[in-house]
Amino acid sequence: MDKSIKTKKSNVDVKPATPQKPGRQRKVTTLQKQKSRMGWVFISPFLIGFLVIYLPMITESIYFSFCKMKTGSSGYTLNFVGLENYKYAIFTDKDFVSNLWKSILDLLFQIPAIVIFSLFIAVLLNEKMKGRAIFRAIFFIPVIVSTGIIEQIDLQNYLAEVQMNATEISQGGMQVTSGTEIISRLEVQRYLQGMIVGNELVIYITNLVNGIYNIVNKSGVQMLIYLAGLQSISPSIYESCQIDGATAWETFWKITFPMISPMILVNTVYTVIDSFTSKSNVVMNYISKVYNTNNDGMMQATAMSWMYFLMVIVILLAIGGIISAYVFYQRRDV
Amino acid sequence: MDMPVNDKKAQKALKKQLEKEEALRRIRAQEKTPFLLRLKYKYLTWYFAKRFAWALFRFVLLFGISFIIIFPYISKIAGSIMSRDDFVDTTVKLIAKYPTFDTYKAIINDNHYFKALFNSTLLSLLCGVCQMLTAAVVGYGFSKFKFKFRNAIFYLVIFTMIVPHDTIQLSMFMKFHYFDIYGIVGGIKKLLGSAEQTPAIANLLNTFWPLAILSITGLAFKNGLYIYIMRQYFNGVPDELEEAAYVDGAGVIRTFIRIILPMSVPMLVTIFMFAFSWQWSDTFYTELFFPSKSAPLLLPKIVGVPASLDTNYAAQITYETAIRNTCGLLILAPLVIIYLFAQRTLIEGVERSGITG
Numbered sequence: 119m120d121k122s123i124k125t126k127k128s129n130v131d132v133k134p135a136t137p138q139k140p141g142r143q144r145k146v147t148t149l150q151k152q153k154s155r156m157g158w159v160f161i162s163p164f165l166i167g168f169l170v171i172y173l174p175m176i177t178e179s180i181y182f183s184f185c186k187m188k189t190g191s192s193g194y195t196l197n198f199v200g201l202e203n204y205k206y207a208i209f210t211d212k213d214f215v216s217n218l219w220k221s222i223l224d225l226l227f228q229i230p231a232i233v234i235f236s237l238f239i240a241v242l243l244n245e246k247m248k249g250r251a252i253f254r255a256i257f258f259i260p261v262i263v264s265t266g267i268i269e270q271i272d273l274q275n276y277l278a279e280v281q282m283n284a285t286e287i288s289q290g291g292m293q294v295t296s297g298t299e300i301i302s303r304l305e306v307q308r309y310l311q312g313m314i315v316g317n318e319l320v321i322y323i324t325n326l327v328n329g330i331y332n333i334v335n336k337s338g339v340q341m342l343i344y345l346a347g348l349q350s351i352s353p354s355i356y357e358s359c360q361i362d363g364a365t366a367w368e369t370f371w372k373i374t375f376p377m378i379s380p381m382i383l384v385n386t387v388y389t390v391i392d393s394f395t396s397k398s399n400v401v402m403n404y405i406s407k408v409y410n411t412n413n414d415g416m417m418q419a420t421a422m423s424w425m426y427f428l429m430v431i432v433i434l435l436a437i438g439g440i441i442s443a444y445v446f447y448q449r450r451d452v
Numbered sequence: 453m454d455m456p457v458n459d460k461k462a463q464k465a466l467k468k469q470l471e472k473e474e475a476l477r478r479i480r481a482q483e484k485t486p487f488l489l490r491l492k493y494k495y496l497t498w499y500f501a502k503r504f505a506w507a508l509f510r511f512v513l514l515f516g517i518s519f520i521i522i523f524p525y526i527s528k529i530a531g532s533i534m535s536r537d538d539f540v541d542t543t544v545k546l547i548a549k550y551p552t553f554d555t556y557k558a559i560i561n562d563n564h565y566f567k568a569l570f571n572s573t574l575l576s577l578l579c580g581v582c583q584m585l586t587a588a589v590v591g592y593g594f595s596k597f598k599f600k601f602r603n604a605i606f607y608l609v610i611f612t613m614i615v616p617h618d619t620i621q622l623s624m625f626m627k628f629h630y631f632d633i634y635g636i637v638g639g640i641k642k643l644l645g646s647a648e649q650t651p652a653i654a655n656l657l658n659t660f661w662p663l664a665i666l667s668i669t670g671l672a673f674k675n676g677l678y679i680y681i682m683r684q685y686f687n688g689v690p691d692e693l694e695e696a697a698y699v700d701g702a703g704v705i706r707t708f709i710r711i712i713l714p715m716s717v718p719m720l721v722t723i724f725m726f727a728f729s730w731q732w733s734d735t736f737y738t739e740l741f742f743p744s745k746s747a748p749l750l751l752p753k754i755v756g757v758p759a760s761l762d763t764n765y766a767a768q769i770t771y772e773t774a775i776r777n778t779c780g781l782l783i784l785a786p787l788v789i790i791y792l793f794a795q796r797t798l799i800e801g802v803e804r805s806g807i808t809g
Contacts, residue, residue, distance in 0.1 A: 153597055156704045160593025161605065163586050164679065167669020168608055171627065176615070178623040239517070242510055255795050256518045262725065262791050263784055267733040267752045271780045274755075275773045334520055345799070388677075395616035402618060409621070416622050423619040431614070 183421035203421035213404060214422055218429070221400045225393055228333070231326055232389050233382060236337035240344035241374065261338030269398055336393065340385045347381035348374070376446040383441045387434060394430045401426055528781055531774035532556065539767035539774070555761070555778045562758035564749055565782060572732060572751040573786075575660055580728035582667035583675055587723050588716070590670055591682025592708060596694065606683075613676025621740055628662040628741065629655055658747035663737060673730055673737070678723050685719050686712075721797045729787050755779040 158165075183203055185196040207214050243254055326333070351374065359369050393399060405426070409419035475489075494500065527546065532555055534548040541549060559565060594606055617624070656662050666672040670679060689712070697707040713720070731737075738752045755776055757763055763771050791798075 153704070154599035157593050157597025157599040157602070160597065160708075161590050162593075163668060164590045164609065164670040165605065167665075167671050168612070171665065171669060172612060172671050175620050175623040175627055178626065179620045182622055239514075242514060245510070247507065247510065251796070253514050253518060254799055255792070256521055258795065258799065259521060259788075259791070262729045262787060263733070267735055267755070267783055268780055270735050270752070271755060271776050274776055278769050278773060330517075331520055331524070334517060342799075391614055395618070402616070405618060409618075420619070420622050423616065427615060427619050430616075434614070 179420055180424065182417055183424050186417055203418050204425065206418055207422045207425065211408075211418075214401075217400050217404045218426070221394075222429075222433070224400070225390070227322060227325070228329070228393060229386065229389050231329075231333055232337045232340060232393075233385050235333055236340035236385065237344055237378070237382070239337070240341045240348060241370070243341070244345060244348045257341060258338055260335040261342065269396075273398075332398075336389075336396075339392070340389060343385055343388070344378065344381055347378045351377045379445045380447060383438065383445050386437055386441055390430070390434055390437060394426075394433075525781075528774075528777040532778035532781055534774060536765070536767075536771065539771050540765075555775055556782070558758040558760045559754070559775070559779055559782060562760055563754040563756060563779070565754060568749045568751045568754050569786070571748045575663065575748075575750065576728045576731045578660060579663055579667045579672065579731040580724045582664065583670070583672060583678060583727040584720055584724045586668060586670040587675065587678035587682045588713065588720060589708075591679050592686050592712065594679070594683045595686035595689075596691070609670075609676045609679050611676075612671060613674070613680070617673065617736060621736075624662075625657075625740055629657055631656045658742055658744050660748075662741045663731070667727075672727075673734065674726070678726065682719065682723065685716065689715075718797050718800050721794060725791070725794055725798050729791070732787055733783060751783045754783070 182196070184198060184200060186199050186202075187196055239257065243250065243257065355373055355377075356369060359373055364372065395402065401422075405419045405423050408415045408422065475493075530546045530548065533551045533553065534544070535550040535552040535554065537550055538544045538548045543549075590609075594602065594609075656665075663672065667675075670676075693711065694707050697711050698704075702710065733752065735752045738750050742748065742750060742753075756779070757772055757775050761775065763775070765771075
């Protein structure tokens with residue numbers, strides 16, 4: 119039955135094709151071509167946008183960083199000044215370089231904290247328990263909510279508070295600020311200094327504890343990515359582990375951790391990008407401050423941010439290289 | 453010396469054995485075990501104790517962190533319903549003595565809240581839908597078709613994700629202030645002998661156009677991430693599905709619209725939620741593209757002390773802080789309501805996405 123159908127089909131195919139074999143040959147290639155052409159059609163929104171809008175913007179921006187600008191009523195004029203803006207940023211403007219160092223040091227501490235914390239929470243939220251849906255809903259609030267506007271309002275409030283402390287207006291009443299200070303630094307320091315640990319470690323831990331609000335707020339997307347990864351690990355692996363008598367601790371380090379290591383790479387890269395480009399970043403703040411000063415400031419800010427971008431790329435490549443050497447990839451067909 | 457110990461041990465073992473046998477006999481005879489015995493076997497075990505300790509630890513930890521997340525909002529809500537007198541009263545901590553909705557009323561009326569809400573809803577819907585569709589289409593193209601330079605072009609997507617938008621904000625501003633594509637329109641105008649010296653073609657600032665263009669082309673805030681997520685998701689969709697559709701005579705586009713899009717609704721909702729909410733509370737584009745006062749009023753711009761509230765007294769700074777926080781609450785309220793409805797789909801979508809390195 120099967121065979122007869124096959125032969126019939128091939129007969130039907132062959133009959134009209136035999137007189138014009140080259141034509142049929144071309145038809146096969148056109149089908150492939152058509153598919154690849156459809157690929158171009160599908161990515162065309164991005165490609166056109168990139169070529170028409172993004173590329174000119176990038177090149178223009180690089181060009182701007184070598185220029186000084188004058189704006190008038192009839193548009194703007196640009197004067198090419200070479201590396202002056204860059205020289206200004208590195209040699210004349212002392213704040214820029216010190217801010218750069220400060221932000222790098224900050225992030226070297228903050229990134230591991232975010233990556234590890236979000237993994238921990240994702241593992242917890244992945245377990246079956248009562249109220250899981252509620253906890254999940256709460257933990258993802260920051261993803262939706264804490265962008266842009268809240269950061270800006272907090273910043274404004276913080277500035278107002280600084281101003282208040284500077285002018286020392288004494289006044290009663292409660293403080294309606296976000297709960298940033300959970301444990302007073304002194305308290306933690308007192309506990310830890312009883313143990314014999316280095317002072318740097320004490321400062322690091324107190325910073326972590328007081329920065330937990332920041333860390334929780336910044337690790338929403340990472341948590342989502344980890345959860346997606348955890349869901350994709352096949353339950354039968356855990357089952358066989360359990361049958362072999364592995365404890366939960368062993369299972370985590372021998373199964374979950376290697377299986378999720380690609381996600382650790384993704385998350386580290388994402389965290390680096392996110393925290394280097396976020397509004398609360400020291401350098402970003404400084405750049406936008408310079409940007410808003412005057413016309414020269416705009417160009418200087420552009421030059422600064424290009425330097426900053428190059429630095430971020432270098433750091434990304436370094437971190438990515440180090441981590442990807444240890445990432446475990448399960449054999450996949452895809 | 454050893455004997456009594458051994459004896460005791462043996463006795464204990466014997467007792468246990470007997471107990472076990474008794475239990476087994478009961479089970480075999482389908483007799484009911486006494487209630488207390490059942491409780492004992494269920495709860496007085498090492499296994500249960502360990503699990504209970506872990507569950508307790510987990511609950512305390514999650515509860516604490518949830519508290520950290522929610523507390524700022526609680527304190528903001530508490531501050532928003534306080535009246536002027538509460539801010540100078542030292543006995544008032546979190547719960548107002550003289551609760552009032554004056555702050556809300558003043559912000560809604562003086563800062564034109566509903567106008568901003570309308571505009572923001574329009575803009576966010578536009579951006580959300582455009583970015584969602586673009587991410588789906590482009591992600592599908594990267595995932596399911598083989599063509600030359602595919603990987604190279606995908607690196608361009610990653611590139612747009614990495615370059616911070618602050619870096620190109622000046623040229624972005626210029627681009628949309630003097631909007632032109634490679635100077636083509638300007639060239640034509642010059643050829644036609646228009647008297648204008650400036651290259652000012654079209655000023656797209658203070659309109660929705662810049663964001664619409666960026667959204668359609670997948671260049672807006674974090675769109676590279678969306679494309680990446682969609683590509684990973686489509687990589688996990690088996691090819692046989694489309695092949696079946698092709699065999700049935702559907703074209704590529706029809707397959708995409710009729711089969712692929714409906715099955716990826718959770719992912720689409722996720723992308724839409726991200727795009728919508730990030731546009732909703734975004735300040736960067738709002739400041740960049742809507743600089744003038746005649747521009748459509750958007751939500752991030754309503755933050756400020758309303759004129760009808762007199763803040764010039766002892767607790768000025770805490771009062772103004774509370775007012776600003778109330779503005780933030782009013783901005784976020786619609787978002788939170790949407791989130792409550794969509795969160796189940798959202799989390800489901802992310803779980804199914806199979807994002808991998």
